[in-house]
Amino acid sequence: MSFLAHPTYSDFERTNSVYADRLKAFLVSVSENKARHARFLNTLSMMEHMGSRRIMMTQSSAALCQETLKHMAEEARHAFFFKRQADRLAGVTLDYDDDDMIAPAFARMYFKRLESFIANDVKNETKPRYVAYLYMSMIIEFRAVWAFSIYQAVLNGKGLALSLKSLLAEEQGHLSGMEANLQALGVATAARLHCFLAKEQDLFERLLHRLESADVADAAAA
Ligand SMILES: [Fe+2]
Ligand SMILES: [Fe+2]
Numbered sequence: 001m002s003f004l005a006h007p008t009y010s011d012f013e014r015t016n017s018v019y020a021d022r023l024k025a026f027l028v029s030v031s032e033n034k035a036r037h038a039r040f041l042n043t044l045s046m047m048e049h050m051g052s053r054r055i056m057m058t059q060s061s062a063a064l065c066q067e068t069l070k071h072m073a074e075e076a077r078h079a080f081f082f083k084r085q086a087d088r089l090a091g092v093t094l095d096y097d098d099d100d101m102i103a104p105a106f107a108r109m110y111f112k113r114l115e116s117f118i119a120n121d122v123k124n125e126t127k128p129r130y131v132a133y134l135y136m137s138m139i140i141e142f143r144a145v146w147a148f149s150i151y152q153a154v155l156n157g158k159g160l161a162l163s164l165k166s167l168l169a170e171e172q173g174h175l176s177g178m179e180a181n182l183q184a185l186g187v188a189t190a191a192r193l194h195c196f197l198a199k200e201q202d203l204f205e206r207l208l209h210r211l212e213s214a215d216v217a218d219a220a221a222a
Contacts, residue, residue: 005190006188026208027154032158033219034090035222038087038089039101041085043104045086046104046108049076051111051137059129059133063130067181103211109203110207114140115132118135118196121196122135125187130185131185131187138179138182138193139193141174142200145168148171152164
């Protein structure tokens, strides 16, 4: 494969194989303790909510179509799904505040930095907000599908009855949907995808590091 070939999901998996064992180790550790696992689920809920909210804020124009409304609704449902699991595990209602999440400041920063990086790169396109939304969603869905697949394997291995099946199917649908829309608009370039994926990988590596150190600190304090 030449450097500028269009990256596929298997390319993403290969490039990220170095992080797979680290994420798995973090997830195994976090899922061993109910309170920490609840806080992790609540962090995922916050990130899904943030995704849904950003779609609502950036795409609310006269051209808002069924597909984008469906995407918004599905991300809001993912936020609800993780919040319900988090509260159930915690036995109380968790808030989106620092005490009830894991490394939330960096989780927010991961999202914001990636979004501003992409928005800045596509600012001269005809529909910059829409193109930024498509790219942002596509790049995040690569990570979501990858991370949720690892998480599901960990949950299965631990015998924890939590199925991410329908959520994963929806994230996979978003990934191919965004890709098809970018192709249709004629703004999809392999060079851009490589550049955005490299930026995302850098931000993810730092987020993973924060999650790992927060988990070690939490485990030591318990
Ligand atoms: Fe989602
Ligand atoms: Fe999604």
